[in-house]
Amino acid sequence: MPRTPDTHADDLDTIPPAQPVFHVEQALLGALLLEPQRLSDVTGIVSEAFSTAVHAALFAAIRSLPAPDPLQHTKNTKWLDEVLAAAHKQVRGLSASYLHTLIQVCPWPRHAPAYARMIEAEHSRRRLCAAAQRLTQTARDTSLPQRVATTLAEADALATVADDIAARFPPHSGSLPHTPAPSPATPHDEEAADEERLLLATATAHPSNVEQMRWLTPDDFTHPLHAELWQCLITLTRRGTPVDPVTVLWEAQHRGLLSAGAEPRELLDLLARPVGSPESWGERILQRSVLQIAHHIGRRIEAFTQDPATTPYQLVVGSRRALADLCAVRTRWQHATSPAPQNRPARTRATAAPRAGPPRTTAPPPPTARISR
Template identity: 65%
Template sequence: MPHTPEPDEDDLDAIAPPQPVFHVEQALLGALLLDPHRIDDVKGITADSFSTAAHAALYAAIRTLPRPDPAEHAKNTKWLDRVLATALEEARGLTASYLHALVQVCPWPRHAPAYARMVEAEHARRRLLTAAERLVHTVHDVSLPHPVQTVLAEADALAAVVDDIANRFPPRSGVLPRTPAPPPTAADDTEAVEEEQLLLATATARPDDIDAVRWLLPDDLTLPLHAGLWQCLTTLARRDEPIDPVTVLWEAQQRGLLDDGSEPGEILRMLAEPAGSVGHWAERALQRSLLATAEHTGRRVEAYAGDSANTPFQLVAGARRALADIAAVRTRWQHAAGATPPQQRRAAPATRAGPPTTTAAHAARPTRATR
């Protein structure tokens, strides 16, 4: 068998990731190099399923080349030479000695199907991690002209990966990842705070518009105080009670919202400065909530997929539970996008004017309010 002159012949071992899957891939490739007919027993993987370019090139060559006669293969290395020559077209660092090493490290060639299943499981984890990373990256891409639509498309792509993994590894009921979910990202978003203040003030000035934005929930707002005040407004509106800054402040006191040291005078001043329309500010708040939910979902799935101790069954269960959070906000967003009235043109009784209605992109905002 000819030896390919490569000065750094041992680099494949040096640069290989230390994860167990690397050794599993070696065992699988060794089994197929030793007994090529066992390729018929290997299901569910392709060259892309391997963690290194060298292993992917070898598997592609093994899968592509005609299988040798078993008797001839036992006598010479001609087929191994062809595998090496073919694989070298994609991975120039391969050597004949590495192929021989693969054969030597394979414990039992008849275990090839089990090795392939392990490779498939690890590939599923990497695919899930990549899809989750794309979702998080998209949430933070402030250049997007239509951030919600683009983020939801990435969420759908992540869900499609989860469904494919579920088809390959049917989930078992009650099996969730052992990895703790990361805490929500906390960030300073002055714009979100200001817009929520305008929402609360405008809803106080125009309480008849509150019913039209029932899709907005307190937890969609970024600050606990804002969430509590929105709950005060919706409660007063549902009871058909008088709504103005004073009645809202009184309801807030009854709910203990002032126990954190919030100044009543500051709340009254905030509620007395409306601008724009309730629907506009509510839609802006819901958009931020959707993007923040998508970001947190992506980070949860990243954490699950980044933990190699989680099985494919656990990854599917955990990812589906995380994606359910996006689905819930998405339903409300679709309702809002079809029901929100245009920005009102009549003059507002405040000194601050709101921006024109838009759903322009913003970076993911702070953690959702907690009650």
């Protein structure tokens, strides 16, 4: 007779094992159920800090009820029944046997503050991970009307979470995370390449604008050849050298771009089709760079949080280092999008009225005659 597979056993095999914080939460709840007076020693965590709804409901119920008399608590289960009833209002399926299990698995109730600190640390990891994911998603959301402003606001929110964690877990000097950073995504965006080509052609036709666009750097370009050509334009304008497609081609040759595979005729054609203004194309390129950097920073911090070996101290230091990379490009974006200052007329210094001198007592001397040769 063929054996009927035990689907229930197969399902149990697919359930991932509980994380260490789950056992820590059990130990803390067991300590509080066994000795409720230790709740006063537990600070810094709220019910949202727990990883499961059952544990969160139990902790909220324990906090909502006054602690029983320690002597009476050892004689009956009245207070435990009240905790169970209060927790039942938030979650279903909770039984009295689970409360007894929590009490049994707690090694030492007096270690409750240490357990609470561990739970707080893991909650900080989840908070930082969620903030990093929001930054990553926002940076890629093309439906937003103000993409850069919204993305930078999410970066500020992420920094606020990191600051809050730092206040609870002050970082040690030099405690950087050891998690390898994810490789930056380099999407091949044909629209971005077209905008870069149009910028190069337009800037070649209007080289005087290049000097005013210091907020745009070669690192903002998605195509390496375009980044090198932009550096050629910067070099020529700062030298005061005449700028046109031919002079840019000559500078490109000295930089080895032709030996790298770029054809002279191809570069001349690229630089000979200006459209619009360099500033408008430059802002588009810089916007894409801001969003790309923000997206990479979000992925980088998320990788830190998903490494269980990363401590809260390392999360703070690593997050702050990553967010610092966004400061420079944020400043350049503000320079690019801020209105140009209006030229104010030069202030003329008013001629002061001559001061009155002392009264004369003698006649003034006669004017000196000019000696002619």
